[in-house]
Amino acid sequence: MLRYLTAARRFYSHVPATFYHPTIYAVSTSLGQKSAVAVVRITGTHSEHIFQQLTGSRKKPIARRASLRTLYDEVSGRKNVLDSSIVVYFAGPKSFTGEDMLELHLHGGKAVVKSVLKAIERLGNKKAGQEIRFALPGEFSQRAFQNGRMDLTELEGVGDLIDAETETQRRCAITSMTGLHKMIFERWRSIIVSNIAQLTAIIDFGDDAEINDIDHILQSCARETETLKEEVERFIHKIDRSSILQNGIKVALLGSPNAGKSSLLNRITSDETSIVSDIPGTTRDTIDVPLDIGGFKVVLCDTAGIRSASKDKIEIEGMKRARAKAAQSDLAILVVDATARSCVTPELSELVISELSEKEVITVINKTDAVDIETVAEVRQKLKNQFGDLAIIEEVSCLDYRGIDDLVDRLSRFFKKLSDLDADPIAASKRVQEILKKDVLYGINEFLATIDLGDVVMASENLASAAEGIGKITGESVGIEEVLGVVFSRFCVGK
Numbered sequence: 001m002l003r004y005l006t007a008a009r010r011f012y013s014h015v016p017a018t019f020y021h022p023t024i025y026a027v028s029t030s031l032g033q034k035s036a037v038a039v040v041r042i043t044g045t046h047s048e049h050i051f052q053q054l055t056g057s058r059k060k061p062i063a064r065r066a067s068l069r070t071l072y073d074e075v076s077g078r079k080n081v082l083d084s085s086i087v088v089y090f091a092g093p094k095s096f097t098g099e100d101m102l103e104l105h106l107h108g109g110k111a112v113v114k115s116v117l118k119a120i121e122r123l124g125n126k127k128a129g130q131e132i133r134f135a136l137p138g139e140f141s142q143r144a145f146q147n148g149r150m151d152l153t154e155l156e157g158v159g160d161l162i163d164a165e166t167e168t169q170r171r172c173a174i175t176s177m178t179g180l181h182k183m184i185f186e187r188w189r190s191i192i193v194s195n196i197a198q199l200t201a202i203i204d205f206g207d208d209a210e211i212n213d214i215d216h217i218l219q220s221c222a223r224e225t226e227t228l229k230e231e232v233e234r235f236i237h238k239i240d241r242s243s244i245l246q247n248g249i250k251v252a253l254l255g256s257p258n259a260g261k262s263s264l265l266n267r268i269t270s271d272e273t274s275i276v277s278d279i280p281g282t283t284r285d286t287i288d289v290p291l292d293i294g295g296f297k298v299v300l301c302d303t304a305g306i307r308s309a310s311k312d313k314i315e316i317e318g319m320k321r322a323r324a325k326a327a328q329s330d331l332a333i334l335v336v337d338a339t340a341r342s343c344v345t346p347e348l349s350e351l352v353i354s355e356l357s358e359k360e361v362i363t364v365i366n367k368t369d370a371v372d373i374e375t376v377a378e379v380r381q382k383l384k385n386q387f388g389d390l391a392i393i394e395e396v397s398c399l400d401y402r403g404i405d406d407l408v409d410r411l412s413r414f415f416k417k418l419s420d421l422d423a424d425p426i427a428a429s430k431r432v433q434e435i436l437k438k439d440v441l442y443g444i445n446e447f448l449a450t451i452d453l454g455d456v457v458m459a460s461e462n463l464a465s466a467a468e469g470i471g472k473i474t475g476e477s478v479g480i481e482e483v484l485g486v487v488f489s490r491f492c493v494g495k
């Protein structure tokens, strides 16, 4: 009897919310590509059954212990060896998904992986209640969320970490994945909830209270919420800056035709990305090149040369696009030809002074190999006269590479400054950003406006909607089905 009770307790205490969901499996490493090792993950109630069938063992697997096993497939009573694999079993709830999980570290040949997947599929028996199927995109993470292993911000962090291409993106993702955001949001929520509780007390028992006490409570709620508002605003501002890093810092290359913009792009990317020719007006449209400079994701954009005298419709359109790119950029590089008599045309000078005055502009004197030192000094002086403090000047030659490393260093320093890396950058999905602005901050602002008018009921409702916003972010509140679709659709199979 005691044995029965112990077994029953062990069974029921670990029942995950997804206990009756099908057991799912997927290749977690790149599917369809040859590799040394391929990892197949299985999660769900029938993980143990799959372990026993594949390994031919009748014993319960020992959790969290890697063992080398021969995997078999049984077809028409005949046992075939599929692979010799490292097998790790995780007993729920101490697993990524909160369910029982099995990991098979196979030899990464396509045929091996295919045969093991087929064998797992064959173990399913819907009529006998053993539903086993291939996982949908993001389904492992969805299970983790459903079983309370992670909240949505942590899961989005996992997604970002896997997608991270640069060091900065990785650092952004780590903050959400390690639950730092979750802690911040929980603290905000508890501040709001404690204020709602105080307002509710006034609404319910206000008639019996001293008017001074009520005033005191209202003032303290307003003060606390005002401080919270500042914190939320700072957080949103930080996300805005960090999202520049996530999406790529936009750098526009501007200059007169033939100044060497395409050559400079090719030198920075160390590639022949853009067409270089001595015919002015070769680049007629904008060309975006994503690249990693000093650990930052950068989108470098080559543009059409800007000059006044042109009747060519395509060239005019190209120049329009170049101006638009310059306006959208986080940094503009103005390429100046040291051999040209008028190194900065009036159009370019006007563009820099009037439209780019709020932006960082680096002026690059190019073709220094083709002129003497005095000429370079003259060009430098001209630029100083023209742009004054706006002129950050670098000297390069795209022909013999001189000055290119210094320019790249200068760019890295600028990106560091832009990203304010004293503090860790933070990333938040579009979904989180929208809720923060439209629900949380909006609710707080409305609260502050209504409390000023003395409308306690309305004020409390506004705070409640801010708290609900935070719940939507972490996935603990209303609109959950709606948010799940948005979050998990970004994930790939096996995640």
Ligand SMILES: Nc1nc2c(ncn2[C@@H]2O[C@H](COP(=O)(O)OP(=O)(O)OP(=O)(O)O)[C@@H](O)[C@H]2O)c(=O)[nH]1
Residues within 6 Å of the ligand: 255, 256, 257, 258, 259, 260, 261, 262, 263, 264, 275, 276, 277, 278, 279, 280, 281, 282, 283, 284, 303, 304, 305, 366, 367, 368, 369, 370, 396, 397, 398, 399, 400
């Ligand atoms: N001597 C010398 N020639 C260069 C240098 N950089 C570019 N050139 C030459 O200048 C010409 C124009 O270079 P591009 O890079 O095509 O110039 P661009 O500014 O992109 O020109 P457009 O597409 O017309 O706007 C080519 O013949 C290049 O070989 C340099 O540093 N030194």
